Every structure is written in C-alpha cells, then in structure tokens.
Amino acid sequence: MPEMNVILFGATGMVGQGVLRECLLDPGIASVLAVGRSPTGQQHPKLREIVHDNFLDYSAIESELAGFDACFFCLGVSSVGMNEERYRHLTYDITLAAAATLSRLNPGMVFIYVTGRGTDSSEQGPLMWARVKGKTENDLLKLPFKAAYMFRPAGIQPLHGIRSKTAWIHAIYVGAAPLLTLLNRVAPKYMTTTEQVGRAMIKVARDGYRKPVLESEDINAV
Numbered sequence: 001m002p003e004m005n006v007i008l009f010g011a012t013g014m015v016g017q018g019v020l021r022e023c024l025l026d027p028g029i030a031s032v033l034a035v036g037r038s039p040t041g042q043q044h045p046k047l048r049e050i051v052h053d054n055f056l057d058y059s060a061i062e063s064e065l066a067g068f069d070a071c072f073f074c075l076g077v078s079s080v081g082m083n084e085e086r087y088r089h090l091t092y093d094i095t096l097a098a099a100a101t102l103s104r105l106n107p108g109m110v111f112i113y114v115t116g117r118g119t120d121s122s123e124q125g126p127l128m129w130a131r132v133k134g135k136t137e138n139d140l141l142k143l144p145f146k147a148a149y150m151f152r153p154a155g156i157q158p159l160h161g162i163r164s165k166t167a168w169i170h171a172i173y174v175g176a177a178p179l180l181t182l183l184n185r186v187a188p189k190y191m192t193t194t195e196q197v198g199r200a201m202i203k204v205a206r207d208g209y210r211k212p213v214l215e216s217e218d219i220n221a222v
C-alpha cells in the first residue's frame with residue numbers, strides 16, 4: 001500500500017486535532033502538512049506546518065502545496081451569532097479558495113471536507129448555515145480533484161484530550177460525555193467521535209467510497 005502525503009487545514013480545531021492525531025499514528029501516512037493561522041504546538045517527525053495569514057490567497061506558499069495525495073479540510077466555524085455574509089465568507093470563500101488552488105496544483109488529490117448533518121444540497125432551504133454548506137459542498141464537487149468527499153457528521157465526541165476551540169461547544173461535550181458515549185454506540189446516525197472521523201478520512205482517501213456524501217452513520221461504518 002503506497003504511503004500518503006496529506007495537507008490538513010484546521011489542525012488546531014476540535015475535528016482537525018482528531019484528524020491530525022490519527023494521521024500521525026497511521027503508518028500509511030508518510031507526512032502531514034498543517035496549514036493554519038496559528039501553530040498546533042505539536043512536534044512530530046511526520047508533521048510540518050505553515051502558518052499563513054490570508055486564507056483567500058495562497059500565491060505566497062503555492063510552491064509548498066504541490067505533491068500531495070489528500071487534503072483533509074477541517075477548517076470551519078459555527079454559524080451561531082453570525083450573519084450570512086460573514087458565515088459565507090468563512091465557510092464558502094475560504095474553502096473554495098483553498099480547494100481551487102489545491103486542485104490546480106494536485107490533480108491526483110482526494111479532497112475531504114467536513115460539513116455537517118442537515119446540509120442543504122438544494123441551496124434553497126430555510127436554514128442559512130445549511131444553504132451555505134450546501135453551496136460549498138456542491139461547488140467543491142465540481143472541482144477537478146481525483147475525487148472529493150463530503151463528511152456530514154452530526155455530533156462529534158472529542159476523545160483523547162481533544163477540545164473544541166468554541167467554549168460553549170466544549171462545555172456541552174464535557175457535561176454530556178457519558179451520554180455521548182452511549183449515543184455513539186446506539187445511535188451512530190447522530191454521534192461519532194474525533195477518532196472515527198480521522199480514521200474514516202484516511203480510509204476514504206486511500207480506498208474511496210461508494211458515494212461522495214458521507215453521513216454520520218457512513219463515517220462510523222467506514
């Protein structure tokens with residue numbers, strides 16, 4: 001099995017920390033390049049980092065973004081308290097700017113995007129966040145990657161000491177940890193873990209999947 005070289009966006013976030021952990025542990029991942037606005041604070045022989053400040057323009061670092069097999073795009077924000085223009089900028093504009101650059105530089109790349117359960121593929125529904133994520137998914141799927149997959153988890157339980165950067169999300173996950181562990185076992189449609197998301201991304205990047213959109217139960221079954 002050939003080893004994979006991976007680019008990871010959002011490695012400092014809750015989902016990204018989980019994906020990074022699994023990549024560093026997986027013998028099939030040769031290297032991880034984390035691109036973020038702040039460093040992860042981690043040291044590992046497989047990990048290299050670029051701290052970047054303009055997530056709409058990658059021209060200054062383009063020469064470092066070629067030669068990768070997969071991108072795990074875990075950068076993203078909650079829409080709570082945000083207007084549509086701001087949420088669209090942070091969700092659609094940033095994701096598509098990175099993806100357009102990466103697809104041009106890495107035609108053999110598999111791109112995996114973390115979106116969310118309830119994403120609105122019609123782009124017409126009543127929920128602002130779901131429409132924006134739907135448009136983002138739809139346009140990512142049009143880019144000339146080798147393949148693109150949309151991961152739509154519902155709840156994600158952070159494991160192995162990982163924490164959300166959003167204080168209220170962290171508080172919920174800590175307070176409800178025993179219930180979430182149970183839910184993960186009995187209702188995979190509604191709950192996954194940072195470990196399962198990371199493992200599934202690696203497996204889907206390596207082996208592909210039978211459909212481009214993976215719901216929580218698909219992520220847990222991969």
Ligand SMILES: NC(=O)c1ccc[n+]([C@@H]2O[C@H](COP(=O)([O-])OP(=O)(O)OC[C@H]3O[C@@H](n4cnc5c(N)ncnc54)[C@H](OP(=O)(O)O)[C@@H]3O)[C@@H](O)[C@H]2O)c1
Binds near residue numbers: 078152153163165
């Ligand atoms: N957490 C969940 O339970 C859950 C469930 C379903 C779907 N999701 C989706 O998963 C994605 C990641 O969520 P998360 O819980 O990991 O979020 P998080 O803990 O808040 O982390 C967000 C990540 O995105 C980066 N980021 C945010 N705004 C940025 C900006 N303007 N420029 C550059 N980087 C920026 C953060 O970097 P800094 O460290 O520099 O701030 C961090 O790495 C989101 O799209 C979310 O909707 C999450």
